[in-house]
Amino acid sequence: MAIAGLIVTLLGFIIALASVGMSSSVGGRMVIVLIGLVVSLVGIIGLVNPAFQKKAVWKK
Amino acid sequence: MTRRIALLAGTLLMASLTWAQAPATPAPAPAPAAPAAAPAPAPVMITDQEIKNTPTPSADAKAKGDPDGSLTGNVSDIVVADSKKGVTVEDALNQIGQNRVAINFVWTLITGFLVMFMQAGFAIVETGLCRAKNANHTMMMNFMVYGTGLLAYWLIGFAIQMGGVGALGTLGSTPVLNGEFAMKLFGKDFGLWGQNGLFLMHKGTYDVAVMVLFLFQMVFMDTALTIVTGTAAERWKYAAFILSSFVMGAFTYPLFANWAWGGGWLANLGGNFNLGHGYADFAGSGVVHAVGGITALAMGILIGPRIGKYDRSGKANVLLGHDIVLVLLGCFILAFGWFGFNPGSTLAASGNGALRIGSVAVNTMLAGMTGSFGAMLYMWLRYGKPDASMSGNGLLAGLVAITAPSGFVNPVGSAIIGLIAGVLVCVSVEFVDRVMRVDDPVGAISVHGANGLWGVISVGLFADGKSNYGGSWNGVNGNVTGLFYGDAGQLVAQLIGVCTLVGFVFTFSFVANWIIDVLVGQRVGAKAELEGLDMPEMGALGYPEFELKASAARM
Numbered sequence: 001m002a003i004a005g006l007i008v009t010l011l012g013f014i015i016a017l018a019s020v021g022m023s024s025s026v027g028g029r030m031v032i033v034l035i036g037l038v039v040s041l042v043g044i045i046g047l048v049n050p051a052f053q054k055k056a057v058w059k060k
Numbered sequence: 061m062t063r064r065i066a067l068l069a070g071t072l073l074m075a076s077l078t079w080a081q082a083p084a085t086p087a088p089a090p091a092p093a094a095p096a097a098a099p100a101p102a103p104v105m106i107t108d109q110e111i112k113n114t115p116t117p118s119a120d121a122k123a124k125g126d127p128d129g130s131l132t133g134n135v136s137d138i139v140v141a142d143s144k145k146g147v148t149v150e151d152a153l154n155q156i157g158q159n160r161v162a163i164n165f166v167w168t169l170i171t172g173f174l175v176m177f178m179q180a181g182f183a184i185v186e187t188g189l190c191r192a193k194n195a196n197h198t199m200m201m202n203f204m205v206y207g208t209g210l211l212a213y214w215l216i217g218f219a220i221q222m223g224g225v226g227a228l229g230t231l232g233s234t235p236v237l238n239g240e241f242a243m244k245l246f247g248k249d250f251g252l253w254g255q256n257g258l259f260l261m262h263k264g265t266y267d268v269a270v271m272v273l274f275l276f277q278m279v280f281m282d283t284a285l286t287i288v289t290g291t292a293a294e295r296w297k298y299a300a301f302i303l304s305s306f307v308m309g310a311f312t313y314p315l316f317a318n319w320a321w322g323g324g325w326l327a328n329l330g331g332n333f334n335l336g337h338g339y340a341d342f343a344g345s346g347v348v349h350a351v352g353g354i355t356a357l358a359m360g361i362l363i364g365p366r367i368g369k370y371d372r373s374g375k376a377n378v379l380l381g382h383d384i385v386l387v388l389l390g391c392f393i394l395a396f397g398w399f400g401f402n403p404g405s406t407l408a409a410s411g412n413g414a415l416r417i418g419s420v421a422v423n424t425m426l427a428g429m430t431g432s433f434g435a436m437l438y439m440w441l442r443y444g445k446p447d448a449s450m451s452g453n454g455l456l457a458g459l460v461a462i463t464a465p466s467g468f469v470n471p472v473g474s475a476i477i478g479l480i481a482g483v484l485v486c487v488s489v490e491f492v493d494r495v496m497r498v499d500d501p502v503g504a505i506s507v508h509g510a511n512g513l514w515g516v517i518s519v520g521l522f523a524d525g526k527s528n529y530g531g532s533w534n535g536v537n538g539n540v541t542g543l544f545y546g547d548a549g550q551l552v553a554q555l556i557g558v559c560t561l562v563g564f565v566f567t568f569s570f571v572a573n574w575i576i577d578v579l580v581g582q583r584v585g586a587k588a589e590l591e592g593l594d595m596p597e598m599g600a601l602g603y604p605e606f607e608l609k610a611s612a613a614r615m
Contacts, residue, residue, distance in 0.1 A: 006567050013563025016556050020333040021246035026548045029335070033555045040563040044357070048570070049496055052361050056497070057586075058370035 005047025012040025108148045111135065161232040164408040165268075167417075168231070168276050171404025174397050175279040179206050179286060181393030185456075186290040187602075188386030189449065189502045191379065193592025194294045195602025201289040201296070205305050209282040212309030215259065217281060218274055221314035223254020225322045229530070230408035231269040239263065240323050248332040250325035253318050276404065280348050281313050283401075287352030290502035291360045292582075295367075295589050298597045300582045304359070307572050313351055316565055320347045326560065329553045330536040336550025338534040339557040340523070342420075343405035345464030345515025350561045353509020357498065358570040363582045365499030367589055376493050379501070384448050391452040395428050398459045402466040412530035416467060419527075423466045424459065427478030431458015434482020442486075449503075450486055456507045457485035461515040465522055467529070468540045473522035480518075481511045513558050518542075520551030 016036030019029040053059075117131040126132050138147050138155045183202035190198045224240020227233040239255035256263040260274060285305050292301070319326040320341050330338035341347050370376055381387065402424045408414035435454020439447040458478030462469075465477060488506035492498050498505065525541035533540050541547040576582060583589075588596035595601060 006570060009563055010567045011563075013559050013567070016559030016563065019552075019556070020329065020335070026335075026552055030548070030552045030555065033552060033559055036559045037555065037562060040559060040566070044361075044562070044566060045496060049361050049498065052364065053497060056364050056370070057367055058365060058372060058374065 002048055002051035005043045005049075005051060007043070008047055009040045009043030012036045012038070012043060015039060106149060108145075111147050111149060111152060160410045161230075161269075163410040164230045164232075164414070165272050167409035168272050168404060168407050171400035172272075172276040172279050174400025175276075175283065175404065178279075178283055178394050178397030178401070181390045181397060182283075182286045182290070183390070184386040185390030185394065185452070186286075186293060186502050188383040188390060189290070189381035190293050191592070192382040192603055192606055193594060193601075195382070195594065196598045196600055197298065197593035197602075198289070198293050199602065200298070200598055201293070201301055202286055204302070205286045205289055206282055208302055208305040209285045209309035210278060212306045213278050213281050213314070214274075216310040217314040218260070218277065219255060219257035219262065220253045220311070221281075221317040221322045222273060222277060223256040223322070224251060224318070224324075225254065228269065228273065228407060230406070230412055230414065231272055234267065234269045234273060236264040236267055237270065237273075240318075242325075245325075246333075249328070251318070251323050251328065252325070253315060254322050273407075276407065277317070280344055280401075281309055281317070283344075284313050284348045284352035284355075285309055287349070287504050287508045288356045288359055290504040291356035291500045292363050293501050294593065295363060295583050296359075297581055297584050298593075300576055300580050303576050303580065304573055304582075307576070308355060308569070312355060312565065312569055312572065313347075315568070316351050316560065317347050319560070320557065326553075326557055327534045329556060330534050330549075334549060335553040335556070336520070336547050337532075337536045337538075337540045337553070339516075339553050340468065340519050340533060340540050340550065341464045341516060341557065342467035342519075343402045343463045345460060345462075345512045346557050346561055348512075349460045349463060349508040350512030350516065350558075351565055353505050353507070353512050354561050354565045355569040355573075356500070356504045357492075357509055358566055359573055359582075360492075360498040360500055360505060362570065362573050362577060365497065366501070367586060369499045370497060374497060376497070381449065381501070387449055388452050391455050394456060395459060398424050398428070398463075402463055405467065406529065413528045416527055416529070419471075420466045422471060423462055423469060423474035426471055427458040427462030427466075427474045427481065428455050429458070430475045430478035431455050431461070431482035431485075434458070434479045435486050436482075438483050438486045450489070453485050453489070453503050453507050454482035457481040457511040460508055460511040461518060463512075464515040465519045468519055468523035468527050468542075470524050470526065473518075473524060477515070477518045477522060481514055484510055484514055513561065516554050516557050516561075517551070520554035523547075523550060 013036065016033045019032035022032055023029045114135040116134050116136045122131055135147060138151050140147050140151050179202065183199055186202060187195050187198045222237055225237045227235050237256055240251045241253050241255055242249040242251045257265040260266060285308050318324040320339055326339035328338055329335040366379065368377060369379060399421055403417040403420045406414045406417055409417055432451050432455035436446045436451040439450045458481045461477050461481035462474050485506045488510040489503050492500055492505050519542060521542045521544055523540045523542035525539040525545050528539050531537060541550060543551045573582065584593060584597065
């Protein structure tokens with residue numbers, strides 16, 4: 001799950017990067033970039049971190 | 061010699077040295093009807109002979125000393141190219157040009173020295189916030205991150221970051237740094253990394269201006285590296301710390317810094333895609349602090365919390381640091397160093413709008429002040445006491461947040477940015493600690509990561525369009541202007557920068573440190589952690605007398 005989380009995190013960056021090619025309007029780009037940001041945050045907070053919490057020292 | 065040069069042109073040499081970044085002069089508003097204007101004064105001509113005839117203090121006058129300074133520094137101090145000819149107009153003009161570059165060299169170097177001293181501030185803040193049994197280990201990480209980072213940056217990092225930046229007019233040009241590697245994407249050049257400057261010898265980079273630039277950029281890089289040591293403190297294996305810091309100084313930091321400051325693709329979002337002036341980060345909320353803070357988040361997740369930080373139900377315990385005096389003293393040292401960090405980022409005190417250094421310095425002070433107030437009031441209202449360590453973190457949060465916008469915003473904007481940062485750091489610490497359950501002994505993820513990102517965003521909101529550093533920023537004419545002053549495109553550029561930090565830098569840092577974890581292990585054993593890392597990792601206690609007292613108590 002950690003690797004999937006990293007892929008999702010990187011995907012958010014790629015979405016944001018692609019915004020400049022996907023839309024020519026400022027509003028359109030902003031929406032796409034914000035989607036990319038949310039995707040990256042989901043990758044970190046929702047996937048990578050929980051994957052490593054499973055073996056956290058306080059759970060042993 | 062019949063050469064004649066207009067004195068007016070000579071005195072305007074400063075303006076002529078602003079290279080290609082000469083401001084696009086805005087169309088003047090129609091002037092109201094005025095009385096007949098006085099005729100323009102005729103240019104005053106000056107000759108070599110007139111310069112030679114300029115009176116100088118007599119030897120008798122100088123022999124009496126110069127207590128009021130009126131005799132020191134005159135035409136006789138101009139360096140002459142040919143002693144037989146004496147002082148010429150050419151000599152005078154060369155002296156003016158060199159004086160401007162010299163002012164900028166000295167300014168950049170001295171502010172760089174101030175930034176270097178911030179390492180001392182970080183060292184004692186982090187050590188104070190850790191337990192006494194880890195004092196030696198924490199100090200040694202902060203001490204050796206300087207040397208490790210410097211080595212990595214000298215060998216590789218500087219070339220990646222600045223090897224393609226092009227000429228910097230304020231430092232008398234650095235034309236040898238012209239090797240940016242770029243790829244085509246969406247029909248535009250995307251600069252990815254620089255190629256000149258390995259070992260500061262490669263491709264003609266043994267150059268006085270390159271040396272000044274290196275020193276200034278190197279201490280910035282080291283600031284980013286030392287952020288991570290705070291989050292991973294009290295359980296980081298020393299050998300892994302050395303490897304991790306080297307990778308960050310050689311690759312992680314320089315890559316993002318190239319994209320933002322070295323002529324890379326983020327800086328060119330304005331020119332290529334009409335997004336304001338491209339990603340604008342005046343002194344590094346994103347480049348330095350968010351890179352450090354996001355890498356710290358990756359390390360915090362990877363290395364896991366300290367033993368005892370969470371109980372079996374996942375409830376967070378407070379592991380108090382051992383010296384709040386060190387913490388607040390360190391915060392003051394950092395605040396002092398920030399006057400190098402932000403105002404020094406003009407890389408100039410003369411020309412190209414660099415007189416805004418006063419504004420940059422005041423913005424820095426104000427945001428630090430409102431940041432500490434914001435954090436202190438938040439903690440006071442929420443927990444009943446004005447928490448000292450969080451007040452210190454609030455000061456740092458305000459300073460981190462104002463780092464990117466310090467050159468672009470007005471004093472009211474900077475005060476608001478700092479106040480929000482002060483509250484944000486408290487909320488973020490609670491979130492990281494209790495919701496994410498990532499153990500961050502010093503709050504580095506919140507101070508530098510969360511507020512670094514806030515600083516980047518705040519440029520896109522609060523930049524007031526009044527700053528003008530030579531007429532363009534990132535090669536786009538006009539002034540950096542945020543959403544509140546009419547340019548939504550600037551905010552989009554800033555948000556793309558934020559996504560790059562969160563999406564790319566996090567992933568890159570995580571993978572790099574995961575590999576190091578597999579190779580040497582990032583975390584010390586449980587026995588060493590419980591004992592404290594001073595003896596197992598460093599072979600000496602930070603406070604031997606503490607051990608004596610403990611022994612006496614046991615007896």
